[in-house]
Amino acid sequence: MTDLFYSDISTLNKGLDSKSFSAVELMQSVIDRTDAVEAKINAFVDRDIEDALKQARASDERRARGENLGAFDGIPVGIKDILAVKDQSLRCASKVLEGYRSPYDATCITKLRNAGAVIWGRLNMDEFAMGSSTENSAYGVTANPWNLECIPGGSSGGSAAAVSAGEAIVSLGTDTGGSIRQPAALCGVVGMKPTYGLISRYGLVAFASSLDQVGPLSRSVKDSALLLEAITGHDPLDSTSLNQAKVDYSSALDATAKKKTLGVPKEFFQEGIDPEIKEAIEKAIDWYRSEGYAIEEISLPHSELCVPVYYIIATAEASSNLARFDGVRYSHRSKDAENILELFSKSRGEGFGEEVKRRIILGTYVLSSGYYDAYYLRAQKVRSLIRQDFEQAFTKVDAIITPTTPTPAFKRGEKSDDPLAMYLNDIYTISVNLAGLPALSLPVGMTQNNLPIGMQVIGKAFGEADILSIAHDFEINHGYKDMRPQI
Amino acid sequence: MKYEVVIGLEIHVQIKTKTKMFTAAPYHYGAEPNTLTDAVVLGLPGTLPVLNYEAIERCAKLGLMLGCEIAEVCKWDRKNYFYPDSPKNYQLTQNEQPLCIGGSVEIELPGAARNIQGEHRWVQLNRIHLEEDPGKLSHTAFDTLVDFNRAGVPLAEIVTEPDLYSSEEAVAFLNALRNLIVYTGISDCDMEKGQMRCDANVSLRLKGSEVLGTRTEMKNLNSISNVKASIEYEIKRQAKILDANESVIQETRRWDASKNTSFSLRSKEEAHDYRYFPDPDLMPVSMDRNRVDTMKKALSERPFDRQRRYQEKYSLPYTITSVLCADRELSDFFELALNYYDAPKAIANYIVNDLLRELSAHSEVGDSALSISDTKMKAESIAELVEVVESGLISKQIAKEVFTEMFVSGESPKVIIEKKDLSQNNDDSAIEALCLDAIANNPKAVAQYKEGNAKAINALKGPIMKATKGKANPATLDALLQKLIQASE
Amino acid sequence: MSESDKKIDIDYVAQLARLELSDNDKEKLSGQLNDILVYFEKLNSVDVDGIEPMAHAHKVDNVWREGDELGPVFPKEVLKAMAPESRDDQVVVPKVVE
Known part of the structure; x- marks a missing residue:
C-alpha cells in the first residue's frame, strides 16, 4: 500500500471505513511527512498541529458513533494563508498582518468543516496573492518539489507544493489571474479555478474582487472534483455568489466525454512558448483526436490585450481592497508615526512588500483623476471584448485546450527584478479570470529537465463537469497522476 | 448689498433601519462604544x-x-479616501447612478409676522443617493478615539441644486425637509444625535448675473442655527473678498460654532481625488416598477398639503395649522379625534393649547418634549371633552380641570366629571338665592349695570361661581342675573 | 497621450495611496511603472466605441438581504484584542486635526 500521505480520497475513505487506520493516524502521517520535507519545501507559513489532531480525533469519534459526514470526514485539507479560519493566523504572507488571527471562518471553510474535513495549516503564497512564484512572501520562498532550486509558481505556490510533496491530501488555493492553475502546472498537480460566483468569496481576503475565486488543488482530477463539490453553493454573505443547482462532479467524471469538441486557440501557440511545452500540448491534442474528440482551431483575437487589461483592473481593485490595512484596527502599526498621516503611510510602507507596493501604486495611478478613462474604463471595455471572444468560441466548441504556462518552472530570482516579464508568465491563464470562466490545469508531460508541464482546459460558464471529465479521460489513460518528485 | 448669494445644500439623513446598510449588525443611538460591530x-x-x-x-x-x-x-461605487473612522478606507456610495433623481421640496419663507403665513416656493433637488456612515471620532487633548458603532448605518444624501438664495431660505428648506422626512418615518432627523447633518455650498454673484461665483463648502453644520450662522458669516467673508477685488478660493471650510467663525480645511484639498470606481462586490439594483407604483400610491400626505387641507376644509387659522401640521403625531391625533366628534376648531384648540402645554409641562428638564404616545391621552377623550362642553354638561372653566386630570390619569372626561362631581349646577332655585344675595350685597355694581355698564355684572358673578365651585352654567347665570336685576325695584 | 503625460508622479500617487516609499523605491518603481505604462499602450490599438464596460463577471442584479433582521454582533473584546492601541473600549489613533 502507498503511504497514507500520498493516497487519494477514495482510498483513504475505504481505509477509514474499514478501520485499517484512523483519521488521527492519517493526520499524523501527513504531519510526519511535512516534518520530513518542510525544511526543503517551506510550503507552510504556519501549522497548528494540536488543532489538526484535535479535528482528526473528532472525526474518529464521529465514525465510532456512526455519524460519518461523508467523503471528507477526516481528510486533511491544506489551506492557503488568504482564507480566513477562525482563531488561526491570517497573514496573506504579509508582514502587515503579523499577529492577526481571524475571528471568523470563510464560507468555504465552514462548508469543509460541515463535511468533516481537517483544516490543515496555513499555506505559503505570494504576499496578498500578488505574484507568480511565491517569492513575494514575507515568510520565505517555497521550493518546487521537482527541483528545489526552482519556484513552485504562484501565488498559490504553497498549496501546489504541499500537495505535490505529500504535505496535504488536497488543498485550497485562490486564483485571480492563474494563481491556482500556474503553480499546479509547475508542480505537476491538478488545479482548478471554478466559474466566478460558483464558490463564495466570503472570507477570501480580496486581491481583485471581480476576478478572485477559490479552487481546489489535488494529485488527481477526481480529488479536485470531490473538493469542488464540498465547497460550492450559494452564499448569502457574498452578493456575487450565484444560485446554481448542485452538481455531483465526481460522479460525472466517467460520463463519456468522447464526442466533445475541443477548441485550440491559435493565438496561444505563437511566440514566447517553450518548445517542449508546445510539443507536449500538441501531443495531448493528438491523443484527444485519436480518441474521437473533434478538434477545431479557434481564434481569441483579443488575447494579446489580456495582460494590460488584467494588470489595470486587478491593481485598481487591489489598491482599494488593501486600503483597510492602515494600522488603525488590526494591521501593523508603525512605532514612528507622529500623526495620523504618518500612521497610515509608515505602517503601510513598513508592512507591505515590494510587489504589493508596486501594484498599489499602479492601481492608485490608473484610478486617479485624469487617468480613469484612459486606463480603467478602457480596460473594462476591452474586458467585454475578451468575454465576447470566448462567447463566440463556445458557440462552436465545448471546451478549449491551451498550455497553462509559456515556460516550465524557472529558477528562483530569475525574474524578480523584471515585473513585466513576471506578469507575462500569466499570459495563458488571465483571460479566463477576465471572462469569469472555469478552467483547470492538469499534468500532461515532463521536460527533459524533469519539470512538469501543465495543460489548461477552459470550459463554458458552469461547465466544470465538462472540463473535469475531459481532463479525467486524459489522466486515466496516462501515468502522470502517480508521478512523485524525489525530495 | 450688491451681491446675491446662491446656496446649495447636501443633507445626510440616517435611515431608520434595524440593521446596517451592508450587514445585519444592529444600530441604535447611544450604545456603549464598539458594541454594535461585526x-x-x-x-x-x-x-x-x-x-x-x-x-x-x-x-x-x-x-x-x-x-x-x-x-x-x-x-x-467606492469612494476612496483614508480616514480613521472609515473601516475599509473607502466608502460605499452611489456616484454615477444614484437611486433617486431630481425632485423638489416645498418650503415656506418667513411671513411678515409670526402669525402670518409666508410665501411658498419649490426648491429643486439634484439627487438622493444611498451610502454608508463612517464611525465616530472623539478627540481628547492628546489623541483621538474611534468608535465604530455608527459605521455602516444607511445614509440618504440629499443634494439640492444651487437653488437657495438666503440663509433664511436655507433654514426654511431644512425645516420643511426635516418635517417631511419625520412624517414619512424614514428618520427622526434629530440633529443632536447626528441623524441629520448638513453641508452648505455658498457662493456670491453680482445681482442680476446668471453665472455662479466660486463656491466654498461649509462642513460640520450640526444644527439649523449653525447652518444659518455659517452661511451669514460666509456671505460677509466672501463679500469682503470680492469688494477688495480679490477672488474667492474654492475650498472646504469648517464651522466652529463655539467661536462663531469658519476656517479653511486645506488638509482635505488633496484628498479630493477620490478614485471612484464601480464596487465589484455589490450588484446593481433595478427597482421593480410595480413595487414603485404601489409605494407611490401608499405615500403619506405631505405636511404642507395637510396644512392646506385643514385651512380649506376646516377653516382652521394659520396660527393653529402651522402648529398642528408641524408634527405628524399631533395632526394624526387631531384627525383621530375628529372621527369621534366632528368639531374641528374646538378639538384643534385643545390640542394646540392644552395638550401642548401639558406635554411640555410633563417633560423632564433637558429632554425633548414628551410625545402623545408617551402619555395616557386618548383622541376620543379630547373629542368627548369637546362634546360635554358643547352640550353644557360642564363649563369651559371646569373643562380645563378635567383636561389636566385626563392627561394624567387617562380616564375619560365623563368618568372624571362623575367621580369629582363636576357637572354644572343647574339647580335654578339655589342659584336664584345666591343671585339675590349677590344683588343685595353689591348695590354699587348693580347701579353701574343699570347705568349701562354691562361689565359691572361680572362683579356679581365672582362670588356665585366661588360658592358653586365653578359649576354654575355661565350662560344660565348671566340670563338669571339680568332678569333679577331688571326685576329689582 | 504624450511621453511626459505618462510619467507617474510617484510622490502624488504614493501620498494618495498613503504609502511611504524610500527614495530608492521611488526611483526603481518609477522606472518599472513607466515601462508597464508603455506596455499598456497596447490597449489603444482596439476601438472600444459603444462597448459596454464590464464591472462584474456576471450580469446579475437585485442581490440583497430582506427583512432587516438583526444578526450577531462581536463582543467589544474582539476589537480590543486586535487593535494596536485602545482605551475605554475605543481604538486610539494620533490626534486627528480636522
Whole structure:
C-alpha cells in the first residue's frame, strides 16, 4: 500500500471505513511527512498541529458513533494563508498582518468543516496573492518539489507544493489571474479555478474582487472534483455568489466525454512558448483526436490585450481592497508615526512588500483623476471584448485546450527584478479570470529537465463537469497522476 | 448689498433601519462604544457587503415623497479616501447612478409676522443617493478615539441644486425637509444625535448675473442655527473678498460654532481625488416598477398639503395649522379625534393649547418634549371633552380641570366629571338665592349695570361661581342675573 | 497621450495611496511603472466605441438581504484584542486635526 500521505480520497475513505487506520493516524502521517520535507519545501507559513489532531480525533469519534459526514470526514485539507479560519493566523504572507488571527471562518471553510474535513495549516503564497512564484512572501520562498532550486509558481505556490510533496491530501488555493492553475502546472498537480460566483468569496481576503475565486488543488482530477463539490453553493454573505443547482462532479467524471469538441486557440501557440511545452500540448491534442474528440482551431483575437487589461483592473481593485490595512484596527502599526498621516503611510510602507507596493501604486495611478478613462474604463471595455471572444468560441466548441504556462518552472530570482516579464508568465491563464470562466490545469508531460508541464482546459460558464471529465479521460489513460518528485 | 448669494445644500439623513446598510449588525443611538460591530463593520480581511433591502426601499420612498424619479438601475461605487473612522478606507456610495433623481421640496419663507403665513416656493433637488456612515471620532487633548458603532448605518444624501438664495431660505428648506422626512418615518432627523447633518455650498454673484461665483463648502453644520450662522458669516467673508477685488478660493471650510467663525480645511484639498470606481462586490439594483407604483400610491400626505387641507376644509387659522401640521403625531391625533366628534376648531384648540402645554409641562428638564404616545391621552377623550362642553354638561372653566386630570390619569372626561362631581349646577332655585344675595350685597355694581355698564355684572358673578365651585352654567347665570336685576325695584 | 503625460508622479500617487516609499523605491518603481505604462499602450490599438464596460463577471442584479433582521454582533473584546492601541473600549489613533 502507498503511504497514507500520498493516497487519494477514495482510498483513504475505504481505509477509514474499514478501520485499517484512523483519521488521527492519517493526520499524523501527513504531519510526519511535512516534518520530513518542510525544511526543503517551506510550503507552510504556519501549522497548528494540536488543532489538526484535535479535528482528526473528532472525526474518529464521529465514525465510532456512526455519524460519518461523508467523503471528507477526516481528510486533511491544506489551506492557503488568504482564507480566513477562525482563531488561526491570517497573514496573506504579509508582514502587515503579523499577529492577526481571524475571528471568523470563510464560507468555504465552514462548508469543509460541515463535511468533516481537517483544516490543515496555513499555506505559503505570494504576499496578498500578488505574484507568480511565491517569492513575494514575507515568510520565505517555497521550493518546487521537482527541483528545489526552482519556484513552485504562484501565488498559490504553497498549496501546489504541499500537495505535490505529500504535505496535504488536497488543498485550497485562490486564483485571480492563474494563481491556482500556474503553480499546479509547475508542480505537476491538478488545479482548478471554478466559474466566478460558483464558490463564495466570503472570507477570501480580496486581491481583485471581480476576478478572485477559490479552487481546489489535488494529485488527481477526481480529488479536485470531490473538493469542488464540498465547497460550492450559494452564499448569502457574498452578493456575487450565484444560485446554481448542485452538481455531483465526481460522479460525472466517467460520463463519456468522447464526442466533445475541443477548441485550440491559435493565438496561444505563437511566440514566447517553450518548445517542449508546445510539443507536449500538441501531443495531448493528438491523443484527444485519436480518441474521437473533434478538434477545431479557434481564434481569441483579443488575447494579446489580456495582460494590460488584467494588470489595470486587478491593481485598481487591489489598491482599494488593501486600503483597510492602515494600522488603525488590526494591521501593523508603525512605532514612528507622529500623526495620523504618518500612521497610515509608515505602517503601510513598513508592512507591505515590494510587489504589493508596486501594484498599489499602479492601481492608485490608473484610478486617479485624469487617468480613469484612459486606463480603467478602457480596460473594462476591452474586458467585454475578451468575454465576447470566448462567447463566440463556445458557440462552436465545448471546451478549449491551451498550455497553462509559456515556460516550465524557472529558477528562483530569475525574474524578480523584471515585473513585466513576471506578469507575462500569466499570459495563458488571465483571460479566463477576465471572462469569469472555469478552467483547470492538469499534468500532461515532463521536460527533459524533469519539470512538469501543465495543460489548461477552459470550459463554458458552469461547465466544470465538462472540463473535469475531459481532463479525467486524459489522466486515466496516462501515468502522470502517480508521478512523485524525489525530495 | 450688491451681491446675491446662491446656496446649495447636501443633507445626510440616517435611515431608520434595524440593521446596517451592508450587514445585519444592529444600530441604535447611544450604545456603549464598539458594541454594535461585526466582521463587516470593522472591515476585517475577507468580509463582503450585502445590501439591506429595507434601506433601499425607505430611500426610494423618501425619493417618491420628494417627487424624485426612481432610477431604472442604480449602482454602487467606492469612494476612496483614508480616514480613521472609515473601516475599509473607502466608502460605499452611489456616484454615477444614484437611486433617486431630481425632485423638489416645498418650503415656506418667513411671513411678515409670526402669525402670518409666508410665501411658498419649490426648491429643486439634484439627487438622493444611498451610502454608508463612517464611525465616530472623539478627540481628547492628546489623541483621538474611534468608535465604530455608527459605521455602516444607511445614509440618504440629499443634494439640492444651487437653488437657495438666503440663509433664511436655507433654514426654511431644512425645516420643511426635516418635517417631511419625520412624517414619512424614514428618520427622526434629530440633529443632536447626528441623524441629520448638513453641508452648505455658498457662493456670491453680482445681482442680476446668471453665472455662479466660486463656491466654498461649509462642513460640520450640526444644527439649523449653525447652518444659518455659517452661511451669514460666509456671505460677509466672501463679500469682503470680492469688494477688495480679490477672488474667492474654492475650498472646504469648517464651522466652529463655539467661536462663531469658519476656517479653511486645506488638509482635505488633496484628498479630493477620490478614485471612484464601480464596487465589484455589490450588484446593481433595478427597482421593480410595480413595487414603485404601489409605494407611490401608499405615500403619506405631505405636511404642507395637510396644512392646506385643514385651512380649506376646516377653516382652521394659520396660527393653529402651522402648529398642528408641524408634527405628524399631533395632526394624526387631531384627525383621530375628529372621527369621534366632528368639531374641528374646538378639538384643534385643545390640542394646540392644552395638550401642548401639558406635554411640555410633563417633560423632564433637558429632554425633548414628551410625545402623545408617551402619555395616557386618548383622541376620543379630547373629542368627548369637546362634546360635554358643547352640550353644557360642564363649563369651559371646569373643562380645563378635567383636561389636566385626563392627561394624567387617562380616564375619560365623563368618568372624571362623575367621580369629582363636576357637572354644572343647574339647580335654578339655589342659584336664584345666591343671585339675590349677590344683588343685595353689591348695590354699587348693580347701579353701574343699570347705568349701562354691562361689565359691572361680572362683579356679581365672582362670588356665585366661588360658592358653586365653578359649576354654575355661565350662560344660565348671566340670563338669571339680568332678569333679577331688571326685576329689582 | 504624450511621453511626459505618462510619467507617474510617484510622490502624488504614493501620498494618495498613503504609502511611504524610500527614495530608492521611488526611483526603481518609477522606472518599472513607466515601462508597464508603455506596455499598456497596447490597449489603444482596439476601438472600444459603444462597448459596454464590464464591472462584474456576471450580469446579475437585485442581490440583497430582506427583512432587516438583526444578526450577531462581536463582543467589544474582539476589537480590543486586535487593535494596536485602545482605551475605554475605543481604538486610539494620533490626534486627528480636522
